[in-house]
Amino acid sequence: MQVVPIESRVLTTLDNQIRDGVIRAYRILEGQPGPGNYSLKLVNIEGEFFSPRHRHNFDQIRLQLEGTFDYDKDGCFTPGAIGYFPEGTRYGPQTSNGVTWNLLLQFGGASGSGYTAESEEDRAAGELKKKGSFEKGVFTWFRDDGTKVNQDAYEAIWEHIHGRQLVYPKERYERPVFMNSNHFDWVPLEDQPGTHTKLMGVFTERETKLAFFKIGAGAQLKLEGNSFYFILSGDGSAGEVSVAKHTTVHLAPGESGLMSAQTEIQCVQLRLPRP
Numbered sequence: 001m002q003v004v005p006i007e008s009r010v011l012t013t014l015d016n017q018i019r020d021g022v023i024r025a026y027r028i029l030e031g032q033p034g035p036g037n038y039s040l041k042l043v044n045i046e047g048e049f050f051s052p053r054h055r056h057n058f059d060q061i062r063l064q065l066e067g068t069f070d071y072d073k074d075g076c077f078t079p080g081a082i083g084y085f086p087e088g089t090r091y092g093p094q095t096s097n098g099v100t101w102n103l104l105l106q107f108g109g110a111s112g113s114g115y116t117a118e119s120e121e122d123r124a125a126g127e128l129k130k131k132g133s134f135e136k137g138v139f140t141w142f143r144d145d146g147t148k149v150n151q152d153a154y155e156a157i158w159e160h161i162h163g164r165q166l167v168y169p170k171e172r173y174e175r176p177v178f179m180n181s182n183h184f185d186w187v188p189l190e191d192q193p194g195t196h197t198k199l200m201g202v203f204t205e206r207e208t209k210l211a212f213f214k215i216g217a218g219a220q221l222k223l224e225g226n227s228f229y230f231i232l233s234g235d236g237s238a239g240e241v242s243v244a245k246h247t248t249v250h251l252a253p254g255e256s257g258l259m260s261a262q263t264e265i266q267c268v269q270l271r272l273p274r275p
Helices: 118-128 153-162
Strands: 002-004 011-013 020-030 038-051 059-066 081-085 094-107 133-135 138-142 148-152 177-180 195-203 208-215 220-223 227-238 241-243 248-251 257-271
Touching: 002 020, 020 248, 059 208, 081 195, 081 208, 118 153, 138 153, 148 153, 177 195, 208 220, 208 227, 220 227, 248 257
Parallel strands: none
Antiparallel strands: 002 248, 011 020, 020 038, 038 094, 059 081, 059 094, 081 177, 133 138, 138 148, 195 208, 208 257, 220 257, 227 241, 227 248, 227 257
């Protein structure tokens, strides 16, 4: 079990900046290259932000903590909104104006396409800038014959890294799944006195899971393997290590543990898909 206080991470500007707007993030945890790779970040966007309608070959989960984020016809995120963005499914365009904070988990989805490390994307974006330019989420360059080419920024970066055309997974979901956690009721966990949950959903045949938990003062929550638990409020401990607001507790597959609340804890569980 790994415990990561947000204070142990540094707020940095994302290097490649392929979308409009100033994007900064606390890089909380990153996985290893391969189908099970992931990236968990606490993301801050300030000023006007724009990203065109697009899709990815990996999954995403986003939890809005502060500010408003508009996904056009897909819906609008306000604090408490959480969304599952499946691989291959188009979403957006995205816009925001002001200051926003969201928890972002990106990871390889059920198809096994994997997730490309951010460090590789940063390197590729730098190399592509010698060939063309990024603007409003689009990479533009010119062929030798002068023909102008516009391509989705992520797609261009992925193809530059892997040296082949990006083939998107078939859409399991026609649209991203948006949920308002504020409109769900707390349900007591009968085998764990003093604890309550809001199950938001289990997705795909690989059983990616989103759930919120409330742990009353003096109570304990059993923690599940292959999961991240992000503390939204309260304090206590995970195992023998203290936890507080915006601490992340990570359990690898097969691990288990306990979270104890000194004051009432509210947290969100993000469980990665099973192999």
